[in-house]
Structure formats: structure tokens, C-alpha cells
Amino acid sequence: MKKIIIAIDGFSSCGKSTLAKAMAKELDYVYVDTGAMYRAVTLYFLRKNINIDDKEQIQSALSDINISFENLNGINTTFLNDENVEHEIRGMEVSEFVSPVATISAVRKELVKQQRLLGIGKGVVMDGRDIGTVVYPNAGLKLFITADTEIRAKRRLDELMAKGMKADFQSIKKNLKERDRIDSSREDSPLRQAPDAILIDNSELNEKKQLELALAYAHERIVYITKEENRPIS
Secondary structure: OOOOEEEEEEOOOOOHHHHHHHHHHHHOOEEEEHHHHHHHHHHHHHHHOOOOOOHHHHHHHHOOOOEEEEEEOOEEEEEEOOEEOOOHHHOHHHHHHHHHHHOOHHHHHHHHHHHHHHOOOOOEEEEEOOHHHHHOOOOOEEEEEEOOHHHHHHHHHHHHHHOOOOOOHHHHHHHHHHHHHHHHHOOOOOOOOOOOOEEEEOOOOOHHHHHHHHHHHHHHHHHHHHHHHHOOOO
16 A cells, blocks of 8 residues: 555644554554654753844754654654653743744754655654645645643643653643744744644544544545556556
8 A cells, every 4th residue: 555644733732743653653654753853952952042033043053953763662752962852852841942943944944854854755644733734735644633722731731740740730721822822823834724634623532532533534545545546547
């Protein structure tokens, strides 16, 4: 069967990464966590005290950043310049700063370039904010994930607490609303649903049901695209 690119976009803490990882595993595809890439850049900027209003500082910093992924004991793990930063990039300090960093055109251009390279050969599941609209506008399947803000905040709280990290529900909810505002209103590659993306509101769906639904859409598209590419030329 034909391997395709699956683009998953949506709001913060909607479970995009969880869904993307599960789909990649079921389909034997490569999973690319684009959100982790922006978080890694944000972490580097915070560590180096990069002024995000200084274009020269930003460009210089980007040339020193190398982001890669490794599967460690079944966990997709983010490395920043060969350092395992998977735990650190999920903290609130990075969460509160990642959206402003993601609005920077130079950052987006650099990471979009890397993301497109990762998709060569297809068989990729990629999640983020602009995958179906900018990175892969011709993706074989596009999904747009959303959920109620209260539910998203509760999920994020549970996730952080499970990792032993301190968190406050109201602070998380406020952070999510602000990230939604920034992501949706930024000038460069704003978060929006592609016209041909399938909307999934998972407010009332558990992970299993959402995965089953998404895989059904994926198999349908894979079969269709395979048939189209194998259709004899008349």
C-alpha cells in the first residue's frame, strides 16, 4: 500500500502528539513531534538569554541549534545538540514562552525546512500548528484536533502531575488561552484548519476511540491514493 504523509494540526493540549504517536506505531510510520522542535528552540533561547526582538541574535542562535529524535525505551525523545531535553521542554517555563518564539519568522522558516526534509519518502505522521497548511499542504490526510478549554487544561494538569511537575489548573488554563490567541493571530503561518482537513473534537472521546476514528480515516485515504496512483493511464 502507498505510504502517505499524515498532518495533524490543532490547539494546545488537545492530544495531537498522543494521537500522532499512536497512529505512527499502528501504521509503522515515522513520528515527527514538531511541537517539541519549537520547544527545544525556546529552551535554547531561554538558556542563552536570546532577545527575541534581536534578529541577528536569533539568526546566530539558530545556526547553533541541532534538534534530533531518538526512540528510548519506546518513548520518542527530543535531543537538543545531543542533550536529552525531553523532560525540560515540557515544563511551564518553556510552555509560557514557546508561542512568542513560534511567531518568529526566522524560527519558523528554519524548522519548516527541517520538517520537510524529515518527510522525504513519506510514511510520516507529523503534528503541529501549520503542518497541513504550510509544511505539507499536499499531505495525504489532514486532521484538525480540538477540544473544550476546560478539558484541555485538566488533561495538561494530569500530564504534568504524572511527571512529578508542579502545576496549577488556573495557570494552565490561562496559558492555554493565551497560546491559542497567539497561535491563531500570528502573522506567519497562523493556526487554522485547512479547508480539506477533517475536524475531530475529542472533548468526549477517549484516546482509544479517537485513535480508531483517525485510523479509519487514514486507511480510507491510503486505499484511495493507492488506487489512484495505480490506475491505468487511458
